[in-house]
Amino acid sequence: MSKYEDKGEGGVGAGAVELTRVRQLWHLLEPLHAVLYYAPEVFEEAAALGYDVKERWPSYFSLRSAPLGPAGAERVTSAFYSFSPRMVAEHIDSAWATADPDAVLAARLRGIDRAYRAILGDRVDSPELAEAAALARRAAEAANTAGRPLAAANAELEWPEAPHLQLWQAATILREHRGDGHVAALLVAGLDPVESLVSFAAIGAASVERFESRGWSAEEWAAARERLTARGLVDEDGEATDAGRDLRHSVEHHTDQLAAAPWQLLGAADTARLADLLGDFWVAVLSSGLLPSETTLGIGRV
Numbered sequence: 001m002s003k004y005e006d007k008g009e010g011g012v013g014a015g016a017v018e019l020t021r022v023r024q025l026w027h028l029l030e031p032l033h034a035v036l037y038y039a040p041e042v043f044e045e046a047a048a049l050g051y052d053v054k055e056r057w058p059s060y061f062s063l064r065s066a067p068l069g070p071a072g073a074e075r076v077t078s079a080f081y082s083f084s085p086r087m088v089a090e091h092i093d094s095a096w097a098t099a100d101p102d103a104v105l106a107a108r109l110r111g112i113d114r115a116y117r118a119i120l121g122d123r124v125d126s127p128e129l130a131e132a133a134a135l136a137r138r139a140a141e142a143a144n145t146a147g148r149p150l151a152a153a154n155a156e157l158e159w160p161e162a163p164h165l166q167l168w169q170a171a172t173i174l175r176e177h178r179g180d181g182h183v184a185a186l187l188v189a190g191l192d193p194v195e196s197l198v199s200f201a202a203i204g205a206a207s208v209e210r211f212e213s214r215g216w217s218a219e220e221w222a223a224a225r226e227r228l229t230a231r232g233l234v235d236e237d238g239e240a241t242d243a244g245r246d247l248r249h250s251v252e253h254h255t256d257q258l259a260a261a262p263w264q265l266l267g268a269a270d271t272a273r274l275a276d277l278l279g280d281f282w283v284a285v286l287s288s289g290l291l292p293s294e295t296t297l298g299i300g301r302v
Contacts, residue, residue, distance in 0.1 A: 017263040017271050019256040025263060025271065026178055028278040029136070029171040031285045035115050036063055036172075038290040042111030049099040049107055061091040066104040067153035070096040079149050081183045082193045087215025109160060116164045119288050120281060124164045132277040133163040135270055136170035142265035143173060148180030167281075174262060181258030185251045194224040199233060202240035203248050 036042055037060050046059035053059055065076045073089035080088065099107075117124050137159070145152035154173045159166055186196045197211045198221060208221075216224075228234040233244035240248065263271045285291065 017260060017266075017268050019253070019260060021268075021271055021275065022256050022260045022263055024275055025278075026175070026259065028275060028282050030175055031282055031291055032168060032278070033171040033175045034291055035119070035168075035285060036108060036112060038292075039111060039115035039118075041114035041118060042108065045107040045111040045114075046104075049103060051098055057087075058091050058095075061088065062095045062099070062104050063108050064150075065092065065095075066101040066108070067157060068149070069101050069153075079180075081186070082196050082214055084194075084215030084217075084220070105157065109165060112168050113162065113165060116168065119284050119290075120164070123280070123284070128277055129167060129281065130163040132274060132281070133167035133170065135266065135274040135277070136174070137166050138270070139262040139266045139274070140170040140173040140177075143177045143262040145177065145180075147184070148177055151177035151180050174259075177262065178255065178259040182251075182255040184258060185254040188254065189247055189251050191247075191251070192224070194220050195228055197221075198224045198228055198238075199240065199244060199248055202228070202234045202238055203245055205248075208238075 037056055042063070043053040043056075043059065046063065047053045051059045051062060061076065065071055065079070068075065068079065071079075071092070073085065073092045076092050077083065077085045077088040120129070123129055140155065143151060143155065145155050151173055154169070154176055157169070159169060191199055194216050197214060197216070201208050201211050212221075225234055225238055228244065229236065231243075232241055233247060235241055266274070
């Protein structure tokens, strides 16, 4: 067992949930949430509100930040962390003049309802999905949202009645809970927003070109690389040193630890049951072809 592979924190004994299971649940739930940013049905709902959907970013910033209310660019930049402040301002400064957050929240549920029905077909009404939704909701409701602004904002929303929408909302709360914890882990590691991307690219989590979608200039990227090189974390070719890999592994390990509590409270047996139930829905979403094969999250590569 390596120093980055243990049974985690937050529980001991036969009922404890290992960190490998915590990571697995993230991998299974993330695509179910991410449908929001790629499904044509969601784009249609966003376009009906007046958003430009020729590219995904104008609707992305509105759809993801709507639970925060009519937040300005500084607050959204803080919560999203790794996006360039210029990019956030470009889309958020006009977002709430196009539609108010309540209208966006209603549109995203309509879009997810249509998208899940298109992807899952009759399985939307299956007992397996209803069981998965109930388990995921229990985990989401167990999540402590102190110090986690995006998780808290989503947890404050009313639960929809339909099981497939409850599953999506639970996936959203849990992924934002993990994401908020990831920001905390980056801060502890001393990685600022652009350094977090440069260091992640340096270990091969995704290509530099993929990370360019976060809006940082070539000059900002180069300056961050220089700072990391001075710390001995990245070499002159932009590849992670052993120290850089160790730091990124510690960030991911810390993130898993911070994400573990909802699963510890759900319990090992129910968490394992949820993982089994989610498999078919995960395959259906990935098989839809909606999601990109490479993302800035590094799933499957870290």
